[in-house]
Amino acid sequence: MPGYELFGPEERKEVNDVLETGILMRYGFDGPRKGIWKSKELEAEICKKLGCNHTQLVSSGTAALTAAYAALGIGAGDEVIMPVFTFVASFECILSVGAIPVLVDVDETLTLDPEAVRRAITPRTKCIMPVHMCGAMADLDPLLQICTEHNLILLEDACQSFGGRYKGKYLGTMGHAGTFSFDFVKIVTCAEGGAIITNSQDLYTKLDGFSDHGHDHKGADRGADLHPFIGYNFRISELHAAVGLAQVRKLEQFLSMQRKSQQQLKAILSTIPEVSFRHVPDPGGDICTFVSWFLPTEEITRAVVAELKQQGALAGNFYWYDNNWHYIRKWDHLKEAASLYKLTDPQRTALLALGTTRFDPSDKIMSRCISTAIGLLWTEEQTREKGEKIVAAIRKVLSRIKIPA
Numbered sequence: 001m002p003g004y005e006l007f008g009p010e011e012r013k014e015v016n017d018v019l020e021t022g023i024l025m026r027y028g029f030d031g032p033r034k035g036i037w038k039s040k041e042l043e044a045e046i047c048k049k050l051g052c053n054h055t056q057l058v059s060s061g062t063a064a065l066t067a068a069y070a071a072l073g074i075g076a077g078d079e080v081i082m083p084v085f086t087f088v089a090s091f092e093c094i095l096s097v098g099a100i101p102v103l104v105d106v107d108e109t110l111t112l113d114p115e116a117v118r119r120a121i122t123p124r125t126k127c128i129m130p131v132h133m134c135g136a137m138a139d140l141d142p143l144l145q146i147c148t149e150h151n152l153i154l155l156e157d158a159c160q161s162f163g164g165r166y167k168g169k170y171l172g173t174m175g176h177a178g179t180f181s182f183d184f185v186k187i188v189t190c191a192e193g194g195a196i197i198t199n200s201q202d203l204y205t206k207l208d209g210f211s212d213h214g215h216d217h218k219g220a221d222r223g224a225d226l227h228p229f230i231g232y233n234f235r236i237s238e239l240h241a242a243v244g245l246a247q248v249r250k251l252e253q254f255l256s257m258q259r260k261s262q263q264q265l266k267a268i269l270s271t272i273p274e275v276s277f278r279h280v281p282d283p284g285g286d287i288c289t290f291v292s293w294f295l296p297t298e299e300i301t302r303a304v305v306a307e308l309k310q311q312g313a314l315a316g317n318f319y320w321y322d323n324n325w326h327y328i329r330k331w332d333h334l335k336e337a338a339s340l341y342k343l344t345d346p347q348r349t350a351l352l353a354l355g356t357t358r359f360d361p362s363d364k365i366m367s368r369c370i371s372t373a374i375g376l377l378w379t380e381e382q383t384r385e386k387g388e389k390i391v392a393a394i395r396k397v398l399s400r401i402k403i404p405a
């Protein structure tokens with residue numbers, strides 16, 4: 001990760017196809033584009049790869065989530081249950097459609113704890129959104145079970161996990177819809193882009209219109225399109241889709257390179273009995289962009305982070321507990337409801353309540369967690385060197401800080 005590490009002639013070829021026609025927009029211009037439809041081609045490629053009926057490309061993962069909520073009919077006053085460990089886009093999209101993010105604890109899968117989800121259900125709950133963080137999956141079976149019992153929508157945020165699987169099925173295909181990001185740091189990147197996948201024709205028709213000002217796309221003349229509902233501009237460009245097309249075709253190559261390095265690094269870290277690992281419900285479905293590991297206490301974890309920093313070896317090792325983007329502890333703007341425009345009263349009340357809500361089970365997990373990002377181009381030698389540096393730092397810390405009995 002990320003896919004740009006392996007940009008090559010394939011990406012250049014696809015982009016040049018578009019530049020030769022000069023048609024950078026995904027809709028219209030049927031004559032001059034001379035049969036070049038990169039967005040449509042990428043949508044078909046994603047459907048084929050993931051085994052789903054429909055893919056709608058959009059301009060980002062954030063746009064994908066927003067369009068998904070809109071198309072699923074989630075809006076003012078509806079509650080969406082989401083994890084406290086994710087990216088800020090998760091709550092931004094919920095708020096932008098007028099709905100209320102209900103944040104709940106994660107477990108050692110680093111995503112939704114099903115029991116915490118159960119406790120958070122109210123008559124206003126409309127949707128559960130697991131976030132398949134850091135390349136691996138939520139335990140979907142219990143979450144699907146809860147959705148069935150309570151007649152709720154399951155939206156999979158697979159923005160960080162394109163190509164991941166759970167019990168033989170691709171992430172994003174098991175809920176009502178799934179979303180992906182192709183931003184610059186993702187396994188498959190096109191600089192900025194995203195996608196929503198679904199098996200529902202009705203949902204797809206809504207996504208198709210919503211992401212292009214509500215156009216119904218029924219004829220060849222955009223000016224004559226009808227607008228059955230209000231939409232916005234979340235379109236992807238042909239240039240971005242062209243890069244994405246080349247990248248998606250290289251996915252299997254990316255996965256096998258990362259798997260090898262991740263397994264090697266994990267084996268090196270496993271030599272320390274005090275290190276444990278994230279629970280991955282289906283290890284074979286991990287896309288191996290990270291290895292996430294735990295130390296026994298927050299004190300030891302902080303000391304290891306400090307030691308790695310001192311050695312100049314911290315880069316690529318993420319201590320999410322202190323990270324401004326990914327964990328609720330640092331989301332003061334959310335807890336203060338710091339919105340530039342007026343939120344609804346229920347939204348404001350729910351956000352301000354987050355300021356005094358405790359997430360002790362998540363704190364206990366996240367304060368001991370470090371995720372090491374796996375480079376696509378790491379050689380065996382480089383992986384060994386990185387692993388040994390981490391192991392040396394851990395050993396040094398464990399020699400001076402004792403684990404409480």
Ligand SMILES: Cc1ncc(COP(=O)(O)O)c(C=O)c1O
Pocket residue numbers: 060061062063065086087089090131157159160181182183192193194
């Ligand atoms: C879990 C998650 N959801 C949504 C997004 C938003 O994707 P984008 O950056 O393409 O808007 C990201 C981006 O990092 C993410 O990690």
